[in-house]
Amino acid sequence: MVNRRLLLRTGGVAAAAALGTAAVSSTAAAAQTTEPAPFADGQHPLGSGPTDGVTRTLLQQHPSPAEGWDAVQTLVQIPRNKESGRHSHPGVEVGYIIQGDVLMEFDDRPAIRLRTGDPFFIPNGAIHNARNVGTVTTKMLSTYVVDPTKPLVTTY
Structure with a gap:
């Protein structure tokens, strides 16, 4: 069972380590694996302007049991009054709101309001x-099951 308070206090790093998972810090992630990480440095800022301060931190990445796919888990942090920016992923995203309120906007369907x-x-x-x-x-x-030959995030 994940200690939610530990995850919130440490941004996921200690919780991931406590669970025995791989790839935690930016340089450690690159040094511990020969597989390409979805972010060159383990943490990816998502742009400038309305996306300033938004980060996606790699917690772990593993080959999926389904051949040709990777399972990737990240901690996404979005400051108040900021947004991720329009983007997509080369596979599905299954997520959980640890803290906060988000309006998830889509190009092809109505937006949904998500809370803690x-x-x-x-x-x-x-x-x-x-x-x-x-x-x-x-x-x-956010946990993704994605094609590892494509970038984890494509921005628009």
């Missing part, structure tokens, strides 16, 4: 934007 404790699912290739509409930094645990 809510799960979410984003289909393969769906263009979406996570907008922090709350009063604290939003923290999302």
